[in-house]
Amino acid sequence: MIIEEKEKKALQSIHDLVIRARLLAYEGMVNQEIATFLDYLEHLPALMLEKDDRTGNFEAYLEEICKLYNCENIFRRYSL
Numbered sequence: 001m002i003i004e005e006k007e008k009k010a011l012q013s014i015h016d017l018v019i020r021a022r023l024l025a026y027e028g029m030v031n032q033e034i035a036t037f038l039d040y041l042e043h044l045p046a047l048m049l050e051k052d053d054r055t056g057n058f059e060a061y062l063e064e065i066c067k068l069y070n071c072e073n074i075f076r077r078y079s080l
Contacts, residue, residue, distance in 0.1 A: 002048055002055040006078075010048060013062055013078045017041050020071050040065045 002010055021037055029037075043061060047054040059078075066075040 001050055001053055002058050003053065006055060006058075007048070009078050009080075010044070010058060010062075013074055014041070014044050016074045016077070017044075017065065017071070020069065020074070024069070037065075037069055040068070 018041070021034060021041065024037065025034055040061075044058060044065075047058045047061065062078060063075050066072050
């Protein structure tokens with residue numbers, strides 16, 4: 001789980017990353033690279049469903065994905 005105060009922003013970040021994946025597909029990114037992006041992305045909801053607090057893990061992982069895929073604006077919106 002992540003702390004309740006950050007749940008809505010976390011869900012919005014995941015949604016934004018799904019939109020980013022679609023944009024990458026429309027821009028012609030290779031299927032394997034999109035699949036790798038989605039592999040990273042699928043870990044975020046799993047962290048939200050954990051029994052124990054995983055807020056720090058979620059934030060670190062979100063930041064890493066955003067850096068790797070040049071969408072730091074998504075992490076900045078989450079962090080506000």
